[in-house]
Amino acid sequence: MPAVRLNLFYPPRANPVVMDPVRAMTYNVRVDTPEDGEDGWPYRRDAVAGTIRYHDPDVLGLQELLAGQLADVRERLGRYRFVGRSRGAGEGVGEYVPVGYAHERFELVDEETFWLSETPTVAGSVGWDAAHPRVCTRARLRERASGEQFVVFCIHLDHEGRTARERGAELVRARVAATDVPTVVLGDFNCEVGDPAHDVLTESLRDSRAAATHDHGPNTTRNDYRSLHADWTIDHVLLSDGWSVDARAVCSDQYANGRYPSDHLPVVVDLS
Structure with a gap:
């Protein structure tokens, strides 16, 4: 008798989403570091906020923000409330990967930050072969008008540790x-x-790029502030069953002197 492979991690099929369409964005805004010189955060922060404001997501996940950067984003984007803890052992230490949501439309049901390590509840823990502590922020949201709920996970996997990523x-x-x-x-x-x-995550989730009715933008999400790195898409939006993907776009907005606001491009997905 042939062997049968069971996928024990596949979640129950979700009911179709009945709320109004939702626009989701992921955006690595690049950490604030002096080594960036004229591409440093003080010169980019208004352009980053302007990019988010222009594309007007209902929910968004950001990566690589230090505490001061998160404060700058909050100050410039009053439409959103942000949740998530920094990755270091102490509160406010290290980078955040916050989830933001339009607070007039959604209310927060609950949220958590867990570490991507062998000890997910231990603050500052480094997993496997990772170069740094890594966290995931989870936010459960309720649409005020309909009462419908959904969950957003925001992650930043390690750039060096292959085992840590998996x-x-x-x-x-x-x-x-x-x-x-x-x-x-x-x-x-x-x-x-x-x-x-x-592959681990797409065993039970769909990649929005493959699922989108319409796909727009360059075939990369990386750049060096002035030019795109070809064929290097490392920023993703994945979805459970129940969502339809009306459109996906990699947004290559530029600001002064033809520069990009970050060394990553944001990915925007329209869901219904």
Whole structure:
């Protein structure tokens, strides 16, 4: 008798989403570091906020923000409330991967930050072969008008540790499997389609690029502030069943002197 492979992590099929369309964005805004010189955060922060404001997402996941950067974003984007803890052992230490949501439309039901490590509840813990602590922010939201709920996960997988990326993805997959409402997973995966970490998550989720009715923009999400890096898409939006993907776009907005606001391009997905 042939062997049968069971996917024990596949979540129950979600009911179709009945709320109004939702626009989701993932955007790595690049950490504030003096080594960036004229491309440093003080010169880019208004352009980053302007890019977000122009594309007007209902929910968004950001990566690589230090505490001061998160304060700058909050100051410039009053439409949103942000949740999520920094990745360091102490509160406010290290980078955040916050989830933001339009607070007039949605209310927060609950949220958590967990570490992508062997000890997910230990603040500052470094997993496997990762170069840094890595976290996932989870936010459960309720649409005020309809009462419908969904969950957003925002992740930033390690840039060096292949094992850490894959095992971290497995932790997120387990959280997704325990979720009883439609789910969006977005972030900087530090890997492309076909990498084991991406494969782990797409066992039970759909990549918005493949699912989109319309796809727009360059075939990359990376740049050096002045020119695009070809064929390097490492920022992704994944979806549970229940969502329809009306459109996906990689947004190549530029500001002064033809520069990009970050060394990543934002990905925007329209869901219904």
